[in-house]
Amino acid sequence: MRTAWAGTGAAALALLGAVGAAPAPGWTAAPAAGRPYVYLEGAAGSVLQDTLSVTNPGARPLTVRLTGQGARVAFAARTVTVPARTRADVPFAVTVTADTPPGDLRGTVRAGADGRETLVPLLLRVSGPRLAALTVEDVRVDRAGTLHYTLVNRGNTLLAPRLAVRADGVLGRRLVDRPERPLPLTLRPGERAARTEAWPDPPALDSVTVRVTATAPGAAPATAAADTVFASVAGVGAAAAALLGLSGATAYAIRRTR
Numbered sequence: 001m002r003t004a005w006a007g008t009g010a011a012a013l014a015l016l017g018a019v020g021a022a023p024a025p026g027w028t029a030a031p032a033a034g035r036p037y038v039y040l041e042g043a044a045g046s047v048l049q050d051t052l053s054v055t056n057p058g059a060r061p062l063t064v065r066l067t068g069q070g071a072r073v074a075f076a077a078r079t080v081t082v083p084a085r086t087r088a089d090v091p092f093a094v095t096v097t098a099d100t101p102p103g104d105l106r107g108t109v110r111a112g113a114d115g116r117e118t119l120v121p122l123l124l125r126v127s128g129p130r131l132a133a134l135t136v137e138d139v140r141v142d143r144a145g146t147l148h149y150t151l152v153n154r155g156n157t158l159l160a161p162r163l164a165v166r167a168d169g170v171l172g173r174r175l176v177d178r179p180e181r182p183l184p185l186t187l188r189p190g191e192r193a194a195r196t197e198a199w200p201d202p203p204a205l206d207s208v209t210v211r212v213t214a215t216a217p218g219a220a221p222a223t224a225a226a227d228t229v230f231a232s233v234a235g236v237g238a239a240a241a242a243l244l245g246l247s248g249a250t251a252y253a254i255r256r257t258r
Helices: 002-020 233-257
Strands: 028-031 038-043 047-056 062-069 072-075 079-082 086-095 103-113 116-127 134-141 147-153 162-168 174-182 192-197 205-216 219-231
Touching: 028 116, 038 047, 047 062, 047 079, 047 103, 062 072, 062 086, 079 086, 134 205, 147 205, 174 205
Parallel strands: 038 116, 134 219
Antiparallel strands: 028 047, 047 086, 062 079, 062 103, 072 086, 103 116, 134 147, 147 192, 162 174, 162 205, 205 219
């Protein structure tokens, strides 16, 4: 019995020794006060401040590299050495540029050390009134019939524009009627996007007015127009032949009446 107890005690002591030799948990990085993520709120043009806590439970100093992504984050120090079994609180600031639109923006605070990285979510809420404004500019049609135009975001919110195109000939004949459809782009505040629309079969001879109408949620519709004249060699030749034919027919009719 004593032998069995001694064996059990030795195993227990070995287990306790193994537990005692287990490494300390790894280093951590989190917002101060134990929050799960960084939340900041302010108006465009402001600078918002917070603190990141880096904890080193290990037995040796830890050097941590700090960066930000998705937002303009500036740390008091980009590289911080945290002594063993110590916590370091690192202040940082987030700059909200003057052209940042109101709404929620997401970013990340990143801390890296010992071959691994910790990501801390950053939620930035930009306050202020929202203005959605869209314009259509620089509308023109080139000789090949390609339509050129520029969309401009004149407001302070992101815009997902939709577009409709219409073209009418000199006698009011509808040549193009493309209903409103979404475009594969998003316009940031102040952004300009130059785009083109193909016109596979433009008229050979006509005076045309092209109207481009753009819309976006919350914005008033914007319309711009351009006049262009199509006069290809083939179209002019056909028109001349038609005129000559009409003239000949008229002369023949006059001779017949004499």
